[in-house]
Amino acid sequence: MKKTIILGLSIFSLIFFLGVFYIIGSVERSTGSLDQLIILHQVEILREHLLIQIKRVQADLNLKNTRHARGVDTVVQDVMNMHNVANSCFNCHHSPAVTEKLNDIKDNIEEYKNALSRVFTIRANVQRLGEEEDAAFAIGQELITKVDDMIALTTTKLQQRTQGTLVKIADTKVVLYVLLVLGPLLTVILSYFFIRSFTKPINRLLHATRRLKEGNLDFRIEGLHNEFGEVASSLNEMAGALKEHFTKMQKIEQGMVLAEVAAGLAHEIKNPLTGVRGAIELISQESTVAPQDRMLLLKAVEDVVRIESLMKDLMNFAKPPRPQYVSVGINGVLDMTLSFALKHPSFAMNAGAGITVAKDFDPQMPNFLADPQQLRQIFLNLLLNAAEAMPKGGALHLKTFHDTSTGTIGVRISDSGTGIEERVMDRLFQPFFTTKHHGTGLGLAIIKRLIEQHEGTITVANNPDQGAAFTISFPIRAAEHEGV
Numbered sequence: 001m002k003k004t005i006i007l008g009l010s011i012f013s014l015i016f017f018l019g020v021f022y023i024i025g026s027v028e029r030s031t032g033s034l035d036q037l038i039i040l041h042q043v044e045i046l047r048e049h050l051l052i053q054i055k056r057v058q059a060d061l062n063l064k065n066t067r068h069a070r071g072v073d074t075v076v077q078d079v080m081n082m083h084n085v086a087n088s089c090f091n092c093h094h095s096p097a098v099t100e101k102l103n104d105i106k107d108n109i110e111e112y113k114n115a116l117s118r119v120f121t122i123r124a125n126v127q128r129l130g131e132e133e134d135a136a137f138a139i140g141q142e143l144i145t146k147v148d149d150m151i152a153l154t155t156t157k158l159q160q161r162t163q164g165t166l167v168k169i170a171d172t173k174v175v176l177y178v179l180l181v182l183g184p185l186l187t188v189i190l191s192y193f194f195i196r197s198f199t200k201p202i203n204r205l206l207h208a209t210r211r212l213k214e215g216n217l218d219f220r221i222e223g224l225h226n227e228f229g230e231v232a233s234s235l236n237e238m239a240g241a242l243k244e245h246f247t248k249m250q251k252i253e254q255g256m257v258l259a260e261v262a263a264g265l266a267h268e269i270k271n272p273l274t275g276v277r278g279a280i281e282l283i284s285q286e287s288t289v290a291p292q293d294r295m296l297l298l299k300a301v302e303d304v305v306r307i308e309s310l311m312k313d314l315m316n317f318a319k320p321p322r323p324q325y326v327s328v329g330i331n332g333v334l335d336m337t338l339s340f341a342l343k344h345p346s347f348a349m350n351a352g353a354g355i356t357v358a359k360d361f362d363p364q365m366p367n368f369l370a371d372p373q374q375l376r377q378i379f380l381n382l383l384l385n386a387a388e389a390m391p392k393g394g395a396l397h398l399k400t401f402h403d404t405s406t407g408t409i410g411v412r413i414s415d416s417g418t419g420i421e422e423r424v425m426d427r428l429f430q431p432f433f434t435t436k437h438h439g440t441g442l443g444l445a446i447i448k449r450l451i452e453q454h455e456g457t458i459t460v461a462n463n464p465d466q467g468a469a470f471t472i473s474f475p476i477r478a479a480e481h482e483g484v
Contacts, residue, residue: 015186019179026172033165040158046089047154051147053082058140061116061133072120079113105146112139201228208235217243269307277304323371323453330409330474331361331400333372337379338398347387354393361400365409368476370454378447382413382470385444389417394467407476414469
């Protein structure tokens, strides 16, 4: 859009400036032509004045020896005026051809003056006087003809240049009128184009925001380009993120409701189960009970114990205990938990199968504020989960790391077991979901809740070769959280 605006304004400015430059140039050319016309008019007037002076001298010659003859002084003055006007014609700048004609006229004027001088000085010889008068008259007529020709030439040029100048002035007026009409018209067209270019995508964006406000998070904006396309893309991404966040919030809310229901149910079942367990144990201790019945009663006690364990897990998931923060070293807690886990039946049963443990602890790990009991519960659950994933043995790798760029410390527990299938990746930490044949599916969900209470995160991924890897990250909590 920015490029379109710049392009439109550039074209408008270019047309405007070209028109202005044309008008300025045309005005300057017209002014120059008018100056030349003025000079031509002055030249024409000067040549007509010369013609008048020549005709005046010629009239003096014609009136000689008549009763209308003029005095000698008058004739001499007329001749001097003719001479002066002829000389003034050379004050203007002329082309070489015109200068040559002027020189010819000047020579003829000198010849005319000499002839007149002879006419007015001869007294005795009447025949010669007549010849001189005829010669002077002929020279005067020739001068009149030549000056007439030059005046006609000047008049023709003057008319041509006047017509050309008028045409240029008319063209300039046309261009000026076109600019006067085209300027507002282009302004209206550009304004309409820009307004439409702005209002149409803005209306679409406004419509989209209203649809999103109504809760239609599946609505997407399409067909917009340039900056509006980027805004539309951001709104589409925001709508997708809001939908994803809303879906997660719904799941969290459902989980919280489920946790409350589970906690209430566990509390209601726990007390009666304790009574049932005590009654069954008392009955099993009666001497009158047959051995077969006693075995059935002991099996029932085991099932009740299992149900009580399930209820305890439900209570821990629904209302996990608040962490008691102390300064701990994660290497020591993980090492101690590993030592305890190796004595667990899950490891003991697989000992003959050959589970090898490799530790890669960062010796520069800083202490951080956490609940050591809950850390041990987290690590133990993950270690037992890894052991159960390797019923035929395998390799268990423990690694701790410190990321100074994010201010976090973490633990990575990877195994060479069966791995995690991609289709259940996003459900591993959901309650009551498990990939094992036995269990409640609350183990990973509980440790996820415990990790989140420490403001940490847990992720799981398949190893490149075999097995799965769980990565836990904890922020290095500030000292003011201690004892919270």
